[in-house]
């Protein structure tokens with residue numbers, strides 16, 4: 181049987197249509213107080229600038245506003261903290277996105293954690309992570325939360341399944357592992373010191389590639405019928421998993437591009453709309 185394509189692009193478009201209606205309802209109720217997502221870009225990393233622009237464009241498509249804060253490469257931790265304080269105190273701003281990574285001289289963790297948890301629509305704070313992990317209400321980290329929405333949309337069953345997550349970053353590997361665990365999967369987290377990686381991946385019903393290295397996870401390592409989720413995106417339209425070698429044998433997969441990427445943005449916007457609905 182042909183594998184199901186977990187079409188993040190199509191689902192994100194559908195979500196945007198629904199979100200536009202919710203934004204309109206907020207506007208009507210609040211007499212034109214359009215929800216605002218504040219984005220903070222520090223430095224000149226071209227990929228980060230592109231991601232922030234894409235997020236701003238998505239705001240526009242659903243009728244929301246984005247407030248763009250652009251800070252120089254030389255910004256200090258204190259300067260960034262003071263920008264975040266201003267946005268925390270601004271009642272018109274419903275969500276705050278601090279684009280990762282920030283320049284090396286900045287204490288990124290301290291800055292993430294300065295974001296008011298009610299405005300942490302990108303799910304980057306320690307408090308938000310802890311609440312999510314404990315099953316309490318919190319905005320999940322946008323990329324893993326987007327992956328979970330995609331899996332739920334396609335009714336991929338998770339309970340009792342063995343999920344192997346490759347990567348343990350604060351924004352992706354760790355939170356997706358906790359989300360899968362909360363959905364009753366049995367979860368193994370792998371990282372750069374893991375031994376016997378290919379054998380562990382071979383046991384997985386669900387493989388999540390969050391490594392940051394093009395086609396690092398080989399298709400032959402993945403067992404027949406597994407669900408393949410690839411968070412990576414590299415030049416040549418390849419992800420962290422060698423998809424071409426597994427497409428014929430897996431039961432479902434996220435395409436690259438058009439799988440996880442669009443879901444990240446749609447989830448960020450959805451969480452901002454949710455924050456705005458709570459405020460009105």
Ligand code: NAP
Nearest residue numbers: 323347348349352371372390391392411412413440441444
């Ligand atoms: P990251 O912070 O660089 O983390 C990479 C993880 O992979 C680390 O935990 C690292 O282990 C692990 N790793 C590295 N080499 C390994 C190896 N040889 N064997 C096993 N594990 C290894 O990356 P990230 O921010 O989580 O991103 C991961 C991927 O997702 C990237 O391709 C990124 O572009 C993509 N991404 C996509 C989106 C989206 O919206 N589509 C958003 C964010 C990220 P250690 O902890 O031991 O170093």
